[in-house]
Amino acid sequence: MSLLIDVPRGLQSARIYHDRDVFDLEMERIFARTWLFLTHECMIPNKGDFITTRMGQDEVIVVRQQDGGIKAFLNVCRHRGARVCPVEAGNARGFVCNYHGWSYGTDGALQSMPFEKELYRGRLDKRTHGLREVAQVTSYHGFVYGNFDAQAPSLLDYLGEARFYLDIWMEANGGAELVGPPARSMVHCNWKAPSENFVGDAYHVGWTHAAALKAGGSMLAPMSGNAMLPPAGAGLQVATRYGHGLGILYDVNPGAHDTPLAQEILAWQAKKRPAMEKAYGALRTRYYGSHINGSVFPNNTYLWGSSLFKVWHPHAPDRTECFTWAIVEKDMPQDLKQRIANSLHRTFGVAGYWEADDNDNMESESQLSRGHMTRQGFMNAQMGIGGDREDPELPGVVGESAIGETSYRGYFRFYEETMRAKSWAEMPVQDSTWKRQLIEAGSGLDPDPAGEAMVPAQAAA
Template sequence: MKPLIDVQRGLQSARIYHDRDVFDAEMERIFARCWLFLTHEAAIPNPGDFVTARMGQDEVIVVRQKDKSIKAFLNVCRHRGARVCPVEAGNARSFVCNYHGWSYGTDGALTSVPFEKELYKGRLDKSTHGLREVARVSSYHGFVYGCFDAAAPSLTDYLGDARWYLDIWMEANGGVELLGPPSRSMVHCNWKAPSENFVGDAYHVGWTHAAALKAGGGMLAPMSGNAGLPPEGAGLQVTTRYGHGLGILYDTNPGSHDMPLAQEILAWQAKKRPAIEKAYGALRARYYGSHINGSVFPNTTYLWGSNLFKVWQPHGPNRTECFTWAIVEKDMPTELKQRIADSMHRTFGVAGYWEADDNDNMESESQLSRGYMTRQGSLNAQMGIGGDREDPELPGVVGESAIGETSYRGYFRFYQETMNAATWADMKKGDAGWKRELTEAGSGLIGEPVAA
């Protein structure tokens, strides 16, 4: 396959949005071996509680075990491959296939087969026909991830430096929870279009969302219509080892874009902040109360401050299912949590007025890449290239200003690495040089032809 990513020049081939071969390779190289979000622990508190989820194009059942651990299994019967569990969530003692009635325990074991004695005459080995188990399931502050590849790094190591930033609102503030069930919608775009947008695109906010910013009147409203840039030092962009990235706009928690609600949230946070500052230091405590956009590679995104958590599930090169939860602090009063969730769904839910703005862009960039000539060209993520650096205090690679494409470059640098590598062991080789690849990118750009 021709190279898709030019790290040195900050370019990506337009083929990444449409090409079927690229999509199939992504299912194997990315979705079959990276950690993927499954659910939040609070959604399945008791033995037998389950949700169904997706890992790439595979469907899985995520189920709480009798010993309280969590396991995940392919939602596929070992007889003729029909779906074993047809519903999104519930509590079960067993999963019974709709086709011929094979029955599985919540531990995945095949427990009963109709007319086993009469029809199989002792020749079916039930012990080798349990549901196929997802190799790894692990939890980060209640957020449950699964991984098909037993050789992958631990979830903790996979999140790596990103945890230093995430821990402020995943741990320091007492933790967060997802309010479900998630809303679901189908977007006619490639799964990377929204994932890259959330990983590091503060550039589009004032322009794409100009009307939404004005109508909402939240703390970011002054950006409407590209009226101005945030001042120097107003934020931060970061990218980390495995492509996870984030952007921070300091002290602009917009409370889901609703000023009265923002004031209430700011008052709530002001009470908690001194303790966070004491425990985690002033530098990190500042992220609590800031607006943070981010993605965990490959397809999980969140906006802290806009209170959304989304997963972009690939169904095909130009079909992506969006799962959306509201994300709230655990110890908030129930009534405040609900108002935050309502506000999030007004803005970023299925019919949210910010969501519609974004989907328009996601769909056009993905679908235009069907054009034969269009996909011979390249996509540009050069903003801030040459200014990415290591920082003595901040983990990862840091960009030079609040608005730039540092996190895009880090996301696609790892995308290229994982698409090219045969195994996780091969990717070990990248540990030493990945930062240098990014911080040394961009030299000699001016005058070079812009082509993939």
């Protein structure tokens, strides 16, 4: 692991994008024990409502219980392991396996098997053959996350300081929800490539999306072709414990990248701002009207201000399934919600004209890392290194400008921590420790014209 992530220097080995051993360890150390987004409560409002999704490479069913709670189970029959629920969503009294017909309740209990008396003769204990349950399932402002690890910290603790920023759009404006069902697509990239991009890459927007910025009449169009750099003080980046991170571009929240719709959303927000300001203060109300890009570690991405919400499901080192929803405010008129979703799918949906720009980069960095020589190298996330700090008003570690790689460094600092540890008990890192690691990063760097000093000693050996 010491060669994969160099926290003090802000470097990451190219192996993390295309190495089967690294991928397998990620499934064990990240996807089997961190909190993973499952669904929004609005997708399963009634008893028996369910959706199917993934947690790492495992398929799961998420289902509303008779008591109104939510549980999640492996979508795998306890007989011979066939898929129990073959559809993406619906309402059911239970699930019947397609192979031999074992039948389970929505609570996961094994209810009956064909010819139970005649063939099993009371020798199979049904109580121990229910669907395997996800250890922890918690809803945060309606956003439902699951965790396979019963020892993991609670979702509230896991989100930690990130909640200060998430609450601005998840709660403070009256709450947010998703418009589904999610669009699904397969991208030939490693799952981290897009997840790290959304955690902190404002750098690529003006360049990668140069044409897209103009095509839709986006409010961000002046950035097209890197014609301008957001001025000093135009935004910031934040890293919080457990790898979450975000970037804020102040006072730019078009809600959609097409002008008439954006104007309508801005007018909607303007009406809500006075009440928000009273309840949540001027700073967080400003963030409500700002563009926020971010990822909840490991694979859940959002763009508040572009109405985007995604999950990156790993299938293989270079295959990632993307689920895409639109984020809308709960109290918006239904018609407005639908038009925002339509706009979101034109930009960041399966064939969206922003999405295609991004996927080209995600796929090239992942596929090229397969090369024997390429994978000996390191990728660079040093922008702004040495300028990260704590802020009296803002939770987390804060970077020095709107464009930088502070949240990349925070993301990979935790990635390194969790990949090393055999259990949550081995991750006792305190706030002061991880913050110091980020703030002091870069202090030993002595850039030279040949760039040699930027290469970790181990890698050069």
